[in-house]
Amino acid sequence: MRILIACLLFIASSASAQTLPSWNEGAAKSAITGFVKAVTTKGSKEFVRPADRIAVFDNDGTLWAEQPLYFQFIFMLEQVKASGAPVPDMHDQKAVLGAMGKATSGMTVAEYDRKIRDWLAKSRHPKFKRPYTDLTYQPMKELLAYLRANGFKTFIVSGGSVEFMRPWAEKAYGIPPEQVIGSQQEVKFETKDGKPVLTRGPSFAFIDDGPGKPVGIYRHIGKRPIAAFGNSDGDLQMLQVTAAGEGRRFALLVHHDDAEREFAYDRQSHIGKLDKAWDEAKAKGWIVVSMKSDWKKVFSFEK
């Protein structure tokens, strides 16, 4: 029995040392582990039952990189070019979505899925010369796993299209397709050659960005999250709704301040602009993570 207890104590202490290993000790890591301890400790007045431990994560700039342009936009640009249509201004999100919608309209969802998988397999990021799916953040992947190990259910809530994330989110993040919430292009049921298929329409049915994110969460999850993670003004309303719930809540922003290991941008950026949400984080005491000082590594491929 003594040996058993010794073993259990050893396992417990090494598990503690291994919590979030790519995070430096500091205010951000302490805030995360303190929050998780508070909501998972039975008998604590801040205890939250597992079914309500809902955590939502933005994707672009929060779980993987988004510079020099959202990766989905780079993919979209190629689809628009291939269709022969004029190329829109890539910083005009509405124009890009419009052009992209038309370029892939009429495809079945299976055909579109194949295009995305092929593109992800062959394409390389201009700076890192690696597949885009290598550009997920190691500390955030540890955070996702840590939350799940503590009974949380983790969801992606992204401005990107569901189709672009679902093929790889399970392998990269441990998040299955049914926990990926995103923008939705119109899709229609049809019968083709006697078989039932779903075909893409030209326009978007739902844009899951900014004020759309709490709507997407309401529609899909139907519960208010207790923790939300983002990096830009597009995540502001999701963080506001999460933080406004009763009981202990957690809101966190990733600040891109590491030009060497990744990119540095915030208030002035076209992509992933962090301005209003940053001010609100300061005013409300939300956690702002410095990629430079809070993270031991950004990507898993770093030495």
Add this chain to the structure above:
Amino acid sequence: MRILIACLLFIASSASAQTLPSWNEGAAKSAITGFVKAVTTKGSKEFVRPADRIAVFDNDGTLWAEQPLYFQFIFMLEQVKASGAPVPDMHDQKAVLGAMGKATSGMTVAEYDRKIRDWLAKSRHPKFKRPYTDLTYQPMKELLAYLRANGFKTFIVSGGSVEFMRPWAEKAYGIPPEQVIGSQQEVKFETKDGKPVLTRGPSFAFIDDGPGKPVGIYRHIGKRPIAAFGNSDGDLQMLQVTAAGEGRRFALLVHHDDAEREFAYDRQSHIGKLDKAWDEAKAKGWIVVSMKSDWKKVFSFEK
């Protein structure tokens, strides 16, 4: 060790006898257990990994009763009356949805949720004189639990609104709010008295019925189910898409043929019409359950 093995064998044999206890032995029950065995037996060529064991269930008429009128319509009718607007023809689904949308427009989602919970708590079914949430089918609840015990993830895919099902689906069916797919009224993010809220708009953003069901499944789950359960023509496309997938698939219709214990209706009914889907079930060998002969009991409150 011998005692341990004896105990395990005893537990296994009594578990087998207790599988789906409210189902009579027969073709329907055998088809269900045969399907589950095939997709869960490791090494079998029909094996499906747990992550892909997605089962979708219609709600009205499949998991709970829907006569003399969808229970949500009875609730809606009261909301329309309370708003002072003219009462629409309750068999005209479009008119009902339009009138209902307007009657609850401008409410926050929290206010609407309170209205539904209050109504469900106080209202009684005209025939059974019981709360509507008592009118869930005992054999189907056993089926849901049996599938989950075999690694399935169970979803509701209903023409009803998500708001009307989520407050009680977890307790009644073991299905959490994030696995309830349904019709969606428009919802808008707003700031009221300095607090972020979601407010209901007057129209529907999505109708999850008929050809809408495979679209709802695609949007929400992003995977093709391997098993689908319905009872009416509104479930036809959901069953078609499920059955058209590769590998072993399962499609089942509940036939309401028990006027004594519940209701008897099919091809001529305004509510839950079963006509085209029945013909297709016969043509394709889908399972058609007779409530009268396949179910030992319909409701759990029966003796």
